[in-house]
Amino acid sequence: MKILLIYPQYSHSSEFDTRAPSMSLVYLASSLEKRGHEVAIYDASLGPIVKAQTVFRYGVSDEDMFSFLSKTKYDLIGITCSFNARWKYVENIARQCKKLFPKVPVALGGLFPTSQWRHCFDHSGDIDFIALGEAELSFAEIANNIAKGQSINESCNGVDGVAWRNEGDIFYNPKSKYNDELDDLPFPAWHLMDLKKYFVLQKKIFELPAPCLPILSSRSCPNRCRFCNMYITHGSKWRARSAQSLLNELEFLKGRFNVSNFYFIDDNFSLDLERAKAICRGIMERKLDIKYNFHNGLSIKTIDRELVQLMKTSGCTSACLAVESGSERIRNIVYGKNLMTKKIFEVFSWFKEAGIPTVGYFLVGAPGEKRQDFEETKRLLAKLPMSLVTVGIFTPYPGTELYDECKKNGWLLEDSFENRDRVELFSAALSTPDFGPKEVQRWKKELYFSFIHHHWASLIKEMFRPYSVVNKDAIGKFIGMLKFKPLDS
Numbered sequence: 001m002k003i004l005l006i007y008p009q010y011s012h013s014s015e016f017d018t019r020a021p022s023m024s025l026v027y028l029a030s031s032l033e034k035r036g037h038e039v040a041i042y043d044a045s046l047g048p049i050v051k052a053q054t055v056f057r058y059g060v061s062d063e064d065m066f067s068f069l070s071k072t073k074y075d076l077i078g079i080t081c082s083f084n085a086r087w088k089y090v091e092n093i094a095r096q097c098k099k100l101f102p103k104v105p106v107a108l109g110g111l112f113p114t115s116q117w118r119h120c121f122d123h124s125g126d127i128d129f130i131a132l133g134e135a136e137l138s139f140a141e142i143a144n145n146i147a148k149g150q151s152i153n154e155s156c157n158g159v160d161g162v163a164w165r166n167e168g169d170i171f172y173n174p175k176s177k178y179n180d181e182l183d184d185l186p187f188p189a190w191h192l193m194d195l196k197k198y199f200v201l202q203k204k205i206f207e208l209p210a211p212c213l214p215i216l217s218s219r220s221c222p223n224r225c226r227f228c229n230m231y232i233t234h235g236s237k238w239r240a241r242s243a244q245s246l247l248n249e250l251e252f253l254k255g256r257f258n259v260s261n262f263y264f265i266d267d268n269f270s271l272d273l274e275r276a277k278a279i280c281r282g283i284m285e286r287k288l289d290i291k292y293n294f295h296n297g298l299s300i301k302t303i304d305r306e307l308v309q310l311m312k313t314s315g316c317t318s319a320c321l322a323v324e325s326g327s328e329r330i331r332n333i334v335y336g337k338n339l340m341t342k343k344i345f346e347v348f349s350w351f352k353e354a355g356i357p358t359v360g361y362f363l364v365g366a367p368g369e370k371r372q373d374f375e376e377t378k379r380l381l382a383k384l385p386m387s388l389v390t391v392g393i394f395t396p397y398p399g400t401e402l403y404d405e406c407k408k409n410g411w412l413l414e415d416s417f418e419n420r421d422r423v424e425l426f427s428a429a430l431s432t433p434d435f436g437p438k439e440v441q442r443w444k445k446e447l448y449f450s451f452i453h454h455h456w457a458s459l460i461k462e463m464f465r466p467y468s469v470v471n472k473d474a475i476g477k478f479i480g481m482l483k484f485k486p487l488d489s
Helices: 023-034 062-071 085-098 113-114 117-123 134-146 151-157 194-202 230-235 243-257 273-285 305-313 330-333 342-354 369-384 401-409 437-461 471-485
Strands: 001-005 010-012 038-043 049-052 055-058 076-080 107-108 129-131 161-167 169-172 214-217 261-264 290-299 317-325 356-365 390-391
Touching: 001 023, 010 085, 023 038, 023 076, 023 134, 049 151, 062 085, 076 085, 076 134, 076 243, 085 107, 085 113, 085 117, 107 134, 113 230, 117 129, 117 161, 117 169, 129 134, 129 151, 134 151, 134 230, 151 161, 151 169, 214 243, 243 273, 273 305, 305 317, 305 342, 317 330, 317 342, 330 369, 342 356, 342 369, 356 369, 356 437, 369 437, 437 471
Parallel strands: 001 038, 001 076, 076 107, 107 129, 214 261, 261 290, 290 317, 317 356, 356 390
Antiparallel strands: 010 055, 049 055, 129 161, 161 169
């Protein structure tokens, strides 16, 4: 069959977002190609950046989207939707697809429709089925069934992890099986992407310049922090590719696409320390001569000094470390991270000792967070030996413990996915007895300025270092954050 996979437009707080290709779609595409299907990928976000009220819209216009769709008829169309705020764009694309081709099946996948499949069906009559969770195997099975002439109902009925519509009724097979043999998956189908266009538009991934590609060595994380929703798509069991498989892919990508910069997007790269060290040693043994960082963050709990040293010698140019809060009450009781302050200082000091810049990931506005908790975060920021900080506003994701808690207490500012001016981690989502949306916006800015106040000397020094995380793009993002005035402010 001819299958079209679509990445939607999205909204962001500034013009300094880093547009990145969708790994879910290139993995899905490679599995479909392996089964003989003809696959095309269309990234609707690769359009102009247009100011729309308080946010910036990334991507093609509705008219251009419709024009593209009208040029070619496909046998099956799939749309990915990673976050809640992208639903509005996905819903519109599905509507356009059905307007042009009423009998062509339209499918959804990704984090949001996996957790909110009922909402998607209730609010859109243009969706035929939703592939739940990681869908390389299930989506390919359904596509094969459709290719045999089966109806949507027949194609989905016996498949694990799918919800579908049949004659006005909604059916649901829960996700129970996840792929434990990640080495068996074909490499992502990067050849279907217009990589040159990405690289022209691409800003630095912290310090890594274009061309730069994401790389995935493992899936999921067993920690189940109370705010994290990754288990919804990837399950609770951590699964990893072998070091050899990952090294083969790095070697292939460098040779095929002439790319030497990579950023890991694992949820827990170093859970198996020996595997992580084997990857670092393998990079050196194969003389790959690459640069890489951990854009998605590393789990501080699963790092030792030897791994940090191996990262340095194998080409790691920065590491993002997820701290979340300086308050142990917020970090360990509210967020459920089980991470002590002593361990945080220990790991940050190892990276400083190795000469690897670190970016601290923090959140403000947790349920129950008080001013005194915020002050503890300010004190931690002042003392930690890190190169840069990223501060987000806590976003309650459907399907997580904290979302349910916030909804039960009536703290959600809205329980709607239709707001076109929401930007996750930038827009306030809660109003609690301890803070309101305006106050949490002030907390975020206050943390940034407090960090600059206490680290200005090291920030200036960092600016003049090769592969610096303090660069023009980083400064642009900071200025964009300061200018962002969401509707809740």
